[in-house]
Amino acid sequence: MRHIISILMENESGALARVANLFTARGYNIESLTVAPTEDLSLSRMTLVTSGSDEIIEQITKQLNKLVDVVKLVDLTEGGHIEREMMLIKLRAERTQREEIKRLVDIFRGKIIDVTDTSYTVELTGAASKLNAFIEAVNEELIIEVVRTGPSGIGRGPKGLSL
Amino acid sequence: MELSGGEIIVQCLRDEGVEHVFGYPGGAVLHIYDALFKQKELKHILVRHEQAAGHAADGYARATGKPGVVLVTSGPGATNVVTGVATAFMDSIPMVVLTGQVPTPVIGSDAFQEVDTVGITRPCVKHNFLVKRLEDLADTIKKAFYIATTGRPGPVVIDIPKDITDPGIKIPYHYPNKVKMRSYNPVVKGHLGQIKKAVKILMEAERPVFYTGGGVVLDDAAKPLTDLVDTLGFPITQTLMGLGAYPGSGKNFLGMLGMHGTYEANMAMHETDVLIAVGARFDDRVTGHVKQFCPDATIIHVDIDPSSISKNVRVDVPIVGPVKQVLKDMLKVVNEGDKKPKQQALKKWWKQIDKWRAMDCMKYDKKSELIKPQQAVEMLHKVTKGDAYVTSDVGQHQMFAAQFYRFDKPRRWINSGGLGTMGFGLPAAIGVQMAHPKADVAVVTGESSIQMCIQELATCLQYDLPIKIILLNNGYMGMVRQWQEFFYDSRYSQSGMSVTPDFVKLTESYGHIGMRVEKSEDLEGAMKEAFSHKDRLVFLDVVVDPSENVYPMIAAGKGHHEMYLSPGSELV
Numbered sequence: 001m002r003h004i005i006s007i008l009m010e011n012e013s014g015a016l017a018r019v020a021n022l023f024t025a026r027g028y029n030i031e032s033l034t035v036a037p038t039e040d041l042s043l044s045r046m047t048l049v050t051s052g053s054d055e056i057i058e059q060i061t062k063q064l065n066k067l068v069d070v071v072k073l074v075d076l077t078e079g080g081h082i083e084r085e086m087m088l089i090k091l092r093a094e095r096t097q098r099e100e101i102k103r104l105v106d107i108f109r110g111k112i113i114d115v116t117d118t119s120y121t122v123e124l125t126g127a128a129s130k131l132n133a134f135i136e137a138v139n140e141e142l143i144i145e146v147v148r149t150g151p152s153g154i155g156r157g158p159k160g161l162s163l
Numbered sequence: 164m165e166l167s168g169g170e171i172i173v174q175c176l177r178d179e180g181v182e183h184v185f186g187y188p189g190g191a192v193l194h195i196y197d198a199l200f201k202q203k204e205l206k207h208i209l210v211r212h213e214q215a216a217g218h219a220a221d222g223y224a225r226a227t228g229k230p231g232v233v234l235v236t237s238g239p240g241a242t243n244v245v246t247g248v249a250t251a252f253m254d255s256i257p258m259v260v261l262t263g264q265v266p267t268p269v270i271g272s273d274a275f276q277e278v279d280t281v282g283i284t285r286p287c288v289k290h291n292f293l294v295k296r297l298e299d300l301a302d303t304i305k306k307a308f309y310i311a312t313t314g315r316p317g318p319v320v321i322d323i324p325k326d327i328t329d330p331g332i333k334i335p336y337h338y339p340n341k342v343k344m345r346s347y348n349p350v351v352k353g354h355l356g357q358i359k360k361a362v363k364i365l366m367e368a369e370r371p372v373f374y375t376g377g378g379v380v381l382d383d384a385a386k387p388l389t390d391l392v393d394t395l396g397f398p399i400t401q402t403l404m405g406l407g408a409y410p411g412s413g414k415n416f417l418g419m420l421g422m423h424g425t426y427e428a429n430m431a432m433h434e435t436d437v438l439i440a441v442g443a444r445f446d447d448r449v450t451g452h453v454k455q456f457c458p459d460a461t462i463i464h465v466d467i468d469p470s471s472i473s474k475n476v477r478v479d480v481p482i483v484g485p486v487k488q489v490l491k492d493m494l495k496v497v498n499e500g501d502k503k504p505k506q507q508a509l510k511k512w513w514k515q516i517d518k519w520r521a522m523d524c525m526k527y528d529k530k531s532e533l534i535k536p537q538q539a540v541e542m543l544h545k546v547t548k549g550d551a552y553v554t555s556d557v558g559q560h561q562m563f564a565a566q567f568y569r570f571d572k573p574r575r576w577i578n579s580g581g582l583g584t585m586g587f588g589l590p591a592a593i594g595v596q597m598a599h600p601k602a603d604v605a606v607v608t609g610e611s612s613i614q615m616c617i618q619e620l621a622t623c624l625q626y627d628l629p630i631k632i633i634l635l636n637n638g639y640m641g642m643v644r645q646w647q648e649f650f651y652d653s654r655y656s657q658s659g660m661s662v663t664p665d666f667v668k669l670t671e672s673y674g675h676i677g678m679r680v681e682k683s684e685d686l687e688g689a690m691k692e693a694f695s696h697k698d699r700l701v702f703l704d705v706v707v708d709p710s711e712n713v714y715p716m717i718a719a720g721k722g723h724h725e726m727y728l729s730p731g732s733e734l735v
Contacts, residue, residue, distance in 0.1 A: 010346050014281060014293070025286050055473070062470035068290040068310060071346040163345065 002031070003057050004076040004083060004153045007046040007064060008161055011037055015044065015069040022067065028052065028060055032150030043071065043163075047152040049128075072161060080156035086123065087131045088113075090145040091138060093120040101138070108134050119144065127151070166336040168297050168328035169198035172261065175304040177204055178338040181232050183223060183597050184208070185216040189236025190276060191263025194328035208597060208626060211618040213240050215590035217247010218616070221256050222591030225577045226552055227598045228383060230257040230311050237263040238276030241322075242283065246584060248318045249287035253581025254404060255381060257316035259307045260284075266326040267295065280322045289317030297327050301338050309342045314349030315468040316381060350467060353484025353492060361439070361463045361480050362496045368437035369508035370515075371397045374420065374449075377404030377580065378442015378466060384408070384487035385573040388441065391494045395504050398516055400428035402443050403565055404580040411569030412549075417516065418525075421449040422717050423562045426524035427516055429715070429723040432457055434515070439463040442486040445475040446581070455722030465489045524715050524728055525566060533708040534683050536560060536635045539690075540567040543605060543633055546690045551603035552577060552595045556588040556612030559641030562713040564607040586615030589632065593619060596628040603631065603694065610636045611660045620673040623700050631693050632702040634666060637709040645712045649727075670702035679704040 009015050016035055023030045031049040038045045050060060057075065064070055076083070093101050098120070105112055105122050108130070114121035124134055128151050135146065155161065166174060172195050176184065185208045188196045199207055210216045213235045220231025231251075235244050241262040251258045265274040281293045290310050292303050300323070307319040365371060379388050385408040392399045392415055399409050400420040409416055418425030420432055432438070438460040443449070450456045456476055464471075464478040465486055472481040482489055527537045540563050543551070553568055554577040555561040561578055570576045577595060579587040588606040596604045606613075613634055623630055635641075643658040667677030676699050680689040686705070693701040715726040 014285075017282070018285060021285050055477075059470065059474060062472075066468070066470050068344070068347050 085151040165333040169194035186234035191237035213243035218590035219594035222594030226595040233260040241280040251318040257311040258318040264324040291320040353489035366502040371437040373399035376402040376443025379408040382486040387490035407570035410571040427519035433724040554591040560635040585612040675700040
């Protein structure tokens with residue numbers, strides 16, 4: 001099953017490498033990984049999407065917790081949560097296609113952020129599944145380039161993952 | 164007090180209470196070695212290869228419980244020590260390893276003797292640091308010792324660029340008394356509710372068994388373990404790493420378990436209804452095929468490391484905490500409770516165990532003219548009155564030493580269990596003998612293993628270390644040969660080791676005493692003579708029966724109840 005693990009860790013050089021290393025060394029999957037500093041510059045927030053059986057996910061969270069740089073972590077999929085990912089997608093857009101693509105972007109509540117005579121660049125935000133749905137909805141031959149950030153997530157409700 | 168980086172390192176080590184540093188100098192650590200030269204308190208032991216510095220510090224730590232300290236240079240110095248670091252990591256041994264690095268401005272430029280030490284060691288350390296500012300040096304060293312010695316112990320590497328130790332740059336020195344890290348807070352106490360739950364299950368047990376490991380030795384928990392086992396009257400088996408915590412001659416001891424464990428220990432594991440695992444990690448050499456592991460048991464697991472719990476085998480009652488504290492609490496709950504263990508059931512259980520014991524699974528031919536390796540280890544036990552520190556390398560001799568030197572005390576049995584590092588024994592003995600100058604220290608080794616770090620004979624001479632090397636020489640990588648005999652129709656591919664130096668002459672050329680013994684009848688005399696040289700290293704080359712194998716043996720992928728007991732025997 002797919003899990004989103006949110007990690008608060010020391011903003012030290014090598015911290016990211018420790019997490020990546022752990023996953024390769026122990027043969028766990030990483031589907032995506034995003035990391036950036038938080039409002040406290042000494043801390044980084046990492047969102048990691050992985051999949052595996054309950055036993056494997058349990059080991060993953062235990063092994064991550066064991067890393068000295070990891071301050072706290074939470075498996076967001078254990079409770080209510082919101083997941084967002086941003087995608088920039090460049091599409092071939094000529095003559096008759098232009099209208100149709102524009103309509104599709106509106107349906108998905110995306111934005112066209114760059115326009116040329118022959119192309120549109122679309123910005124789209126949402127859960128990973130929504131971005132997948134958009135990619136499937138456009139004609140494959142029209143896609144020039146896809147850039148995705150990987151999901152970040154946050155738990156629902158007033159509580160936060162902080163020190 | 165204003166000190167340079169090199170001086171800060173030396174001063175920090177002294178403030179940390181370090182007495183011995185095992186190392187080898189080189190370009191990137193010259194400033195540190197210069198600071199070492201100018202003082203007397205900290206003793207440096209110059210090894211002949213950095214791998215040995217790692218193992219010696221490791222042996223020192225295993226024998227004392229104090230962290231071992233290593234100092235090596237950048238590049239090849241650092242890569243050579245990696246085997247030592249990985250060995251310590253797999254067995255959770257506290258070590259602080261200082262590696263030199265090229266100066267900060269040239270890091271990343273493929274400078275002379277540059278290697279990404281932090282990157283290379285990352286998978287085999289508990290934690291590592293690259294010191295980027297002189298101001299961080301003392302704090303980093305404090306953190307390293309704190310991390311290495313608390314929680315589940317392990318090696319910590321500190322990579323120090325040469326410019327950080329520049330004698331021309333001095334800053335005020337302050338060594339922190341305490342360290343607090345928001346991201347690292349080891350558990351200090353087990354959950355009392357879980358402990359009570361575990362005791363309740365133990366009191367209901369009809370066929371219980373203790374299975375304990377290296378964690379008991381590491382946490383100096385031998386006494387509470389022995390008290391608890393004796394109070395409950397339960398049988399106990401120990402892993403390779405756990406030997407000596409409960410006395411080997413104790414009446415409740417079933418012997419080691421696992422691949423080369425005793426028949427009674429493995430059968431008890433298979434038939435038990437309540438297994439209590441303490442400071443052990445359900446390693447594959449212990450469990451055999453996990454699907455067949457303890458099929459009827461409720462499993463209680465005490466461990467400081469949550470990630471060890473339910474990693475390989477699902478556990479019913481996990482207790483995360485330091486082994487010593489948990490065992491003490493458990494004993495208290497047992498003593499204060501009104502419930503007693505089920506005596507009738509236990510009596511029946513012991514009767515069954517005695518039946519298994521009667522199989523005498525470790526018997527061997529005692530009348531043989533050729534010396535049997537088991538006999539050599541038993542003789543070592545006799546001559547040293549069972550009180551020596553015994554280090555070993557890896558292979559058949561290691562298993563024979565574990566099986567036949569019945570360790571009665573913790574920290575006496577020093578071997579590379581997790582990584583299985585050949586070449587570990589001699590350098591580890593250097594560390595042990597440095598820590599315990601008056602003690603008998605024996606290396607039980609093989610003719611293949613000993614050659615992997617044999618250069619350390621020179622170190623032993625330089626520091627007058629009267630180590631006794633007991634070489635069980637069978638002319639083969641014995642364990643490889645055994646597997647080839649069993650599972651590859653005796654095709655002994657590259658496992659012969661008949662071409663060796665003349666060990667007697669070799670030892671003599673290093674300035675030690677060399678001896679060779681070939682017949683059973685001469686063994687006792689030779690062993691006694693070796694140990695009579697109180698202040699000399701003696702290398703005793705014992706020519707043993709090359710056809711001897713280690714029994715019992717659980718073949719890979721089999722369960723605990725499926726063992727080979729003797730040559731040509733069927734699985735029982």
